Amino acid sequence: MKTGFAKCLVYFLLILASLVSGCAFCGERIVTGRLIISQSALRPGDRFELAFCGIVKPGYHIGSAGSGSLYPAKLTIKAPDTVVLDQPIYPRGRIVDSSGRERVPTYEGKFVIRLSGRVKDLARPGKVHFAASFEYQGCKQELCLPPEVFACFLTVPLLRSGSPVKPINTDVFGKKGKSTELTSTEQRFAERLESYGLLLKLLMLYAFGLLLAFTPCVYPMIPVTLGYFCTQGEYRNRRVILMAAVYVLGIAFTYSVLGTLAAATGGVFGGLMQNRWVLAGIATVLVVLALSMFGLYEIRPPAFIEERASGRSGIAGAFLMGLVFGIVAAPCVGPAVLGLMLYVAKLGKPAMGFLLFFVLALGIGTPLFLLATLSAKLPAAGMWMVAVRKLAGFLLLGAAAYFASLVVPGHIRGYLVPGVAIVAGIYFALFERSLQTNRVLAVIVRVISLLVIAASLAVVLHSGGRRHMLTWHTYSLQALKDASRKGVPVIVDFTADWCAACKELEHKTFSDPRVIREASRFRRLRVDATNASDSRVLAATRRHSVKGFPTVIFFDSTGKELSENRVVGFVSADEFLALLRRVR
Template identity: 20%
Template sequence: MKKLFCLFLLINTFVQSQVKNPIKWEFEIHTLQQNQYEAVFTAFIEKGWHLYSKDIKVENAIPTTFTYPKNPNVKLLGNTKEIGKKIEEYSDVFEGTLVYLSNKVEYRQKFEVTGNKPIKFEAEVEFQICNDKVCLAPDGESFSRTVKPENIDELRSSVSSQAIDNKENHSQLNASEVVDKEDIINVNKDNIVIPSLDINNPINKACGEKIIQDEGFLWIFIFGFISGLIALLTPCVYPMIPLTISYFTKQAKNKKQGKKDALIYAFFILLIFLLFTLPFHLINGINPDIFNQLSTNIGLNLVFFIIFIIFAFSFFGYYDITLPSWMVNKSDKASETGGVIGLFFMALTLVIVSFSCTGPVLGSILAKAIQNPTQLTMAFGGCGLAWALIFGGFALFPQFLHNMPKSGGWMNTIKVVLGFLELALAFKFLSKADLVAKTFFLKREIFVGIWILIALAIVLYLLGVIKFPHDDKKAKIGSGRKVWAGIFTIIGIYMIPGLFPSDKPNLKLMSGLTPPLNISIYHKENEKGVLGLNIIHDYNQALELAKKENKPILIDFTGYGCENCRKMEEYIWSNPQIWQILNTEFIIASLYVDDSELLPKEEQKVVDLKEGRKRKIKTIGKKWSTFQRENFNTNSLPFYVLITPDNKILNFPVAGYKNKNDFQNFLQCGFKTFKELKNKQ
């Protein structure tokens, strides 16, 4: 029971986990001699936390790394030195010796400035911080100071004699003494943090707040539950149900004990599914939008595309995907210990052995819920609960086992159909990567055409025209297969209008799954606004236009990979009444937080964040995601804010998918508030 208590303690730890920032950085520049300096980066670490050394050699452990953007007028002298008390400790997990530092750590880098003009010295650090229980997500910090070589003598004279004599006889310059005033102005011009955007005190507090929706955890849970039921019908899992329940009812000393063991076994199945999501909670912390970044990462979506293609052909029967045999053997051997621990490892063995069929299903859950670790837990919890109820239910009422259909060819049919669905999902991930990369080669009509072909292939398979390796060559086409063939025929016919040009949504049931309407072979310009609306993609440009036309602004935080954003546009924005309001009464600023395009070189600047940290913004998406997080304390998509041309929030923002009435009320309330302000002026 002690081990069980530890498992519950772990679950309690990640459920209650909160965003932490147990490290603070300070940056100074010391003058050594004419044109030579030393940059000093000091990390102050909270008690109980530690920072991995820059010299760590263990694979998978993340060392502290300093990088210095190239500057023709800056010459680095030697390598970055790490100063602090190093602790070495062997880790069974990493199978190597970890080297880390705690409390206070200094990093020193000497450099030389060539020429007599002021230069900007820049540095970036990437690091990971841990304690004895968790590691926070890898994070970084950016540093920037302007140094004026021609003013060295003046700077030296301004430093007190005490500062000159300290620390290796270096002349220490306070950070504020080497920062150019013009540099500070440039940072503030980025408009990342705007004090007047007070999310807690909009002008009108009577509307908006009450209709903000939650994260949709219930639907994610239901999705996971249904996926779990589908996985139970696959050849890897279905035959295990009668075999496993029979074991408990026959091997136990009495029926009561058999039922008790089977219920504990079912509970462990649910627990194992939940524990699979534990690492995603332990990577919480410093960077709140890390899961948004993961879900819209081009490389990750391409990896998902390849994986789902591999899963699809595995379901077709061309090969099997299994976990390593040593993993199965170890788990199976541990299950022989008996008692509660033995039951736990029996459940783990079931999950591992079933991986070849459940992996693709769980992969789709992972891909759907990766934006939020709590969503992931709900999805896996739903899947695990489906299994637990089936195994637990048959344990309580074993007589129902006799009514179960026999294992046979129908399970292979389900598996092949799932293979086709995996193939369709693969192109969904390819589409998301295409949208985020802004290559736009997978047009809406091409995407819909591929899905129509997949629907047609399913119909032909169900009618026996197409065969796969494990199909019975002389199988009869029953009424069940004919009914499902009819359903997929209807689905294929429904998608046909998506092949033709349209300025209005023509596949509303597939909103969020297909590329947007403006990503079309019939449009010459892919950047044309959705639904014919005049949409601006830069906040500052929207402000200028709003001042010129004296209109309020709708800030639409969106993403190329955001399904709910597309649903809002195609279901809600397309409504004639709402479209008219958007088209005539508001300036629309759609800010894409997953836009991977690099900002112009002059706009790639270090910006000040609320918590006193600095970060270099390099991409358009990073700029707007930081803007959203810093001003509105959220990274939800879609997220809508109504503001005045002088940067004041009209009413409470709303997040997530809205129904027509709620969104229309939100817009009308904000516009009415703006008109009342105009009348008072």
């Protein structure tokens, strides 16, 4: 009897001890943490980072994320519809031996889980509430507890576009680990700008501006510059340099104003080139200038201005030309320009933004400055200068035809510029008499004229022929969702008729047989942004944060955008093919 009672007492004490021990585990939270953000406030269009900073209680460990853990850790963050969050980036776990001597990855001590996010362009000012829940299973030596969930919250102000914000929590976000996901090229460029001093920023932007000067978007400026300056007949070096300088300053001023406004408002850089009235106005100005070169009239400022200008009216005209045609340079976009827009938007200082865009524009304008200086130095004396003025007139007419081709019906668009070239070739070959005094020069001009006529006819015939090109379907959000549901990757091409780089991408890259073959497994959608008044175009560009053209976006078979694959500007067929092969 006593023996039985003693056994029962021992069992009771053992059970009580185990319960007490269990309650001790239950009363202790194994993981604590907080949710932090990379900047003091958010604005429409902002890209930002979140981080969950967790701490595992000393003596314990939890299963890490990914395969290999018995109970993988999982972070879930809920945010309002105005915010888009990427998938979390988990740190690599430390390998330990489990009770069965199986090596499993775990977290011990401090760990940080990061993820990137973006605020939609249409978000309204207010507050953004983030709710994080972290699921885990804590273990101590060979004893593992039931899974638990730790919850924490974060509220961040949402300000208007252009409002000043500052980076915070730099101890976490200033030093990214190897597990951090690569961001887009323009985002990395913006981060690089942020890390540099002012002088290095300016030097880098000027260098990138020089590179942009040799892209297709600047090509229309070449005949305009030649046509305007080669008829000035100016022989004084200082005045030539001054005229060329104020011409470039005018271009840089317009470019900087448009760039700063686009960065502050989240609009599309070069959006004025979507306006048919602007394009028609530019074409009209060029035609008026061209006809004056043929001697139909002479453009002079009013007498009271000319009297007060003391010979400086040419300088004012050059500055005015630069102001007008700075609009043409605005569509010059690429990762550097979009990265600068991101940086200026985050900076929230319009004056500094203007300065940065101005230096970039000076880089774009430097080759035009040299071209203007050389063409303005042509001697004005001699009958041959009559032919030069008429050549300048045809160059301006060709530029006018280019801008007019962006607003006329598509079936005649490809004939305008070649048509002007053919007329110019016929005129110089048969009717221009000022060059007849020199037989050798006359023969050279006729040969060149015939070559121009032949090349223009070849362009017309080639444009009328059929070429193998990528075929596209009209973009819609439903088409994007259908492709994701079917597990089909997607290419979305944002283009416009007025975009020179878009045309180069179309004819050099999208016509490559290798690109066509590889792209056949994609759903190919296109947004034609030629008509700025189309509400569907506006919605698509805002939805996908498109700031310039051309822009090509890739989505994998799950419907996730691959931001590191985003293309802005022209890329070769080889580069585009490599991007296609990375998408699954």
